[in-house]
Amino acid sequence: MDKLDLKAVSDLTSKNYQSGYNCAEAVLSAFKEILKLNLDVKIATPMGGGIGAAKDLCGAMNGGVIVLGALFGRNNPNEKVDKIYPLAKSFHDKFKDAFGTTCCCEITKGIEWKSAAHKEHCAKVAARTAEILAEVINGAK
16 A cells, blocks of 8 residues: 555545535545545444434544544454554554643533534544554554
8 A cells, every 4th residue: 555645634534524525534534535545434423423413432433433444444353453442552652742632621621512613623633544544554564
């Protein structure tokens, strides 16, 4: 697999979010397009807003985990998880380092939900999440 262009995935993710996708869908749809993944974006829909707008685990992070699973996950229980688990943990840790938390309620603290400020903020969060994910994927062997 060729190295992913961080700016390209970031820009496309932001564009997708601004077009109306939620945070999880925006990340997934960008990687689906760039990597030609055979996935329906709708699998990420319930993860938006921190899982169904519960403001729990960040939807952008959830979307990224779906991408990692599509690329490096397993299809039967006899396959090993030696590659996917460290990649998922690396993604988690880098995300947490970038945002200080994985919780949507903390990442969006003080921002009125569904306001213009919310849309702008979460577009940036989704875009940065896509960059982090691309870094992890680029580092995978």
